[in-house]
Amino acid sequence: MKSSNGASSTVMALQSASFNPDVQSSSLSPKLEQSNFRRVSRTEDSSPYPIPGLAPDILHMRVKEGSKIRNLLRFATARMQGEGKDGSGTSLRQVVFxxxxxxxTKTITCVEILKRKVGGLHQVSKLYYKTVNEVWESPQQGAPGKNTQRTVPAICILLSKDPLDPQEPGYQPPETLSVTTEDAERRRALLRPAHSPSSQHTAKRVCMDDLSVCFPQTSKD
Incomplete structure (x- = not known):
C-alpha cells in the first residue's frame, strides 16, 4: 500500500526530529530478554495529551505494538461514520490516536487508512516522549527480578471532522484528490497491453471521436 501525502509528511517530521520509534533510550531491556528474563508488567506515565483543547471524553484509540489494525479501524470507522453516538446522542466528530x-509506525498506519475511509478529516500530529516502567522476572527460581525505567518516543494524532487551527504546529488539512476519475481511467487505459480487449475498445472509441486520426486523408495527384 502506497503512503499518502499525509503519511509522507508525518514520516518526514519523524526524520527531521531525529525521532526513531525503533530506537530505545536504554539498552537494558534487550539485555534482559537475552538473559531469558520475562517481562511481567509494563506501565506508561499518564502524561496529558500534547494537543491543546481536547475534550476530556474524546474517543482515544491506544495503539500498541501487538494491536490488530483491523480491529482498531473497525471500531474507529464505525464511530466516525455515524454508527456510534457519544454521551449526548450526537455523531462522533473527533478521534485521537x-x-x-x-x-x-502502526499508529500512523491506522490514521492514514482511516483518513481514506472517512474523507475530509483535519489532522494535528504531535511528537513527544513517554516514561515506561517495566518489571522483569528472573528465569532462576527465587532470584530477584528487575525494575527498569526508560524513555520511549510517542506520537499523538488528532483527526477531526470540524476545522482545526491551521496555525497549530503539526496541522494537516484534509486531503483532496488531484486526479479526477475520468483522468485516472484514461491513464489506466494507456497502461494496458495493446492486445487487451479494453485497450481495443478504447482505440475504437478514439477513432469514433476523431476519424482523421485513424483514417488520415491521402493527397491526390
Missing part, C-alpha cells in the same frame, strides 16, 4: 515505542 496515540502510540509509543514500536507502536508509532
Amino acid at each position: 496515540t502510540g509509543s515505542g514500536r507502536g508509532v
Whole structure:
C-alpha cells in the first residue's frame, strides 16, 4: 500500500526530529530478554495529551505494538461514520490516536487508512516522549527480578471532522484528490497491453471521436 501525502509528511517530521520509534533510550531491556528474563508488567506515565483543547471524553484509540489494525479501524470507522453516538446522542466528530515505542509506525498506519475511509478529516500530529516502567522476572527460581525505567518516543494524532487551527504546529488539512476519475481511467487505459480487449475498445472509441486520426486523408495527384 502506497503512503499518502499525509503519511509522507508525518514520516518526514519523524526524520527531521531525529525521532526513531525503533530506537530505545536504554539498552537494558534487550539485555534482559537475552538473559531469558520475562517481562511481567509494563506501565506508561499518564502524561496529558500534547494537543491543546481536547475534550476530556474524546474517543482515544491506544495503539500498541501487538494491536490488530483491523480491529482498531473497525471500531474507529464505525464511530466516525455515524454508527456510534457519544454521551449526548450526537455523531462522533473527533478521534485521537496515540502510540509509543514500536507502536508509532502502526499508529500512523491506522490514521492514514482511516483518513481514506472517512474523507475530509483535519489532522494535528504531535511528537513527544513517554516514561515506561517495566518489571522483569528472573528465569532462576527465587532470584530477584528487575525494575527498569526508560524513555520511549510517542506520537499523538488528532483527526477531526470540524476545522482545526491551521496555525497549530503539526496541522494537516484534509486531503483532496488531484486526479479526477475520468483522468485516472484514461491513464489506466494507456497502461494496458495493446492486445487487451479494453485497450481495443478504447482505440475504437478514439477513432469514433476523431476519424482523421485513424483514417488520415491521402493527397491526390
